Each structure stands twice: as C-alpha cells, then as structure tokens.
Amino acid sequence: MQEIGIINRELARLLSEQGHGDMLMVVDAGFAIPKHADVVDISLTENCPMVIDTLQVLKKFFSVEKLIFADKTPEVSPSLYDNITALLGADIPVEIVTHPQIKELSSKVKAVIRTGDFTAYANVILVSGAGPRWYCEK
Secondary structure, eight states: OOOSSOOOHHHHHHHHTOOTTOEEEEEOTTOOOOTTSOEEEOOOBTTBSOHHHHHHHHHHHOOEEEEEEETHHHHHOHHHHHHHHHHHOTTSOEEEEOHHHHHHHHTTOSEEEEOOOOSTTOOEEEEEOOOTTOOOOO
16 A cells, blocks of 8 residues: 555556656636546645645655746735745746636646635646656766
C-alpha cells in the first residue's frame, strides 16, 4: 500500500501521465472545466483544499517550467498570485493572458485538478518541465 507521496490514486495517475511541455491546470471551485478534460476533483467543502495547499504538495513531485495565469488573477487576487509565484520559484517564467484566453487554453490542457478554493480567479496552468533530477553531461 502506498503510504507516502501523492496517495490519491487518480491524482498520482494524472501526474505520471504528464510529459515535458504538457499543461496541467489547478482550478478553483467555480472554474468552468471543459467537458472532455481529464479531471481529478479533490474539493471537499468551501476552501478545502485551497489552490495554494494543492500546489505545495504538487511542488514536491512535479516539475514546472512555466506558469500561466489570467490577467484577472494578479488584479483581483494579488496575494494569491504573489504566494503562488513565490512558492513555485522566482526563476519560473510567468505568462499572463486574458481571461478568455485562459478559458481557451483550458481546453488544451492534458488534465485539470479542481479544488474547493473560493478565491476569485484562483486558476493556474502549470507547464511541465524537466526538473533538477535530469543529468546533462555537458
């Protein structure tokens, strides 16, 4: 029985299927998830879990090369935006797109993790990348 790491079997499956450059979206409780999306819904109740809590766990097991936010996130929820970018690292590039663009991009993500977060515009796309474990001879 797996007792460490990500123990939610659907979330563990979803992460293991991500490859370099794939997009994974972590969303709030109200985001309109496209019907065809592979979704792991971890929401329990209002604000449980939060997007930031989910990202704290994901950071341990998932390498990110870029973050994509809607322009509404830093505008409407600046502390959330600051906390996410600080958590995932100042060296990770951030792309800001319009809210309609983030909705369009959501139809292209490989998977979505839905949280119970009720923070407005608490949605972020993680572009998966090669982490520090990769060895380069030169």
